[in-house]
Amino acid sequence: MKSSTIVRIVLWSLVAVILTGILAWGIGFKSGFGWPWHFGGDGSGYTSGEASFDASEIDEVQVEWVSGKLIIEEGTQISFKEEASHSLDEDEQVSYRVDGRKLIIREYRRTVWFGNTPSKDLYLTLPQELRKLDLEVVSADVTMTGKFTLDELDMEGVSGRWQVNEVSCRTVDIESVSGNFEVTIGEMPDKIDMDTVSGDLVLYLPENEGFTAEVDGVSGDLSSEFATVSEKKRQIYGNGRTEIDGDTVSGDIEIRKRR
Secondary structure, eight states, rough: OHHHHHHHHHHHHHEEEEEHHHHHHHHHTTTTTTTTEEEEEOOOOOOOOOOETTTTTTTEEEEEEEEEEEEEEOSSHHHHHHEEESOOOOGGEEEEEEEEEEEEESSOOSSSTTTTTOOEEEEEOOSSSSEEEEEEEEEEEEEEEEEEEEEEEEEESSSSSEEEEEEEEEEEEEESSSEEEEEEEEEEEEEEEEEEEEEEEEEEEESOOOOEEEEEESSEEEEEEEEEEEETTEEEEOOOOEEEEEESOOEEEEEOOOO
């Protein structure tokens, strides 16, 4: 192997490590995850325990979850409950607060130190229509079932496996570090952003008028089951209306036809 090739491999490996750290820190920072290894934060304004809300009261939901599972299902109201491996103190319980018409749910009310965290699963029921859903997850598997219609869907994950089926959105934003995503789209959005480091993203799309996909990658590929035409770094299908942008380091992005 030529020395120049070795140098490139080393440099791109360093880039992958740096990007992994930045994305993991960014997701963790917003979720109250910090050094030295703690979760949560100031519990001011948060209420501990399960709750439910009428769908007319909330139009934006943000979930910050660490480990365990996050299971999202379709329902007539917004409600959530958790299951844990043992009984929970108040500070270990799921907590929430409402800011205007935005509901924020997180795993703990106050700081809980890593290594002493109970294993917990969150069961979340959402109405079919919602303005925005923001999921920020670390080391948790996510399953989302139902037929949801959203303006915005943001998904950020460090590790874990995501299965989202099926959702119609105006915009979709996916950021992943060492996690695998499978997302099924009901109706074509206006824009899809996908960024992955050491993880694979599979996007199932319905038959549509067209999209333009452009992915910058380091040791990662973009593939499509649709009959696209290559134009420089872009793959264009049909009229190219929906914009699909991606960045990948050591991960593949696949666009498949929804069955």
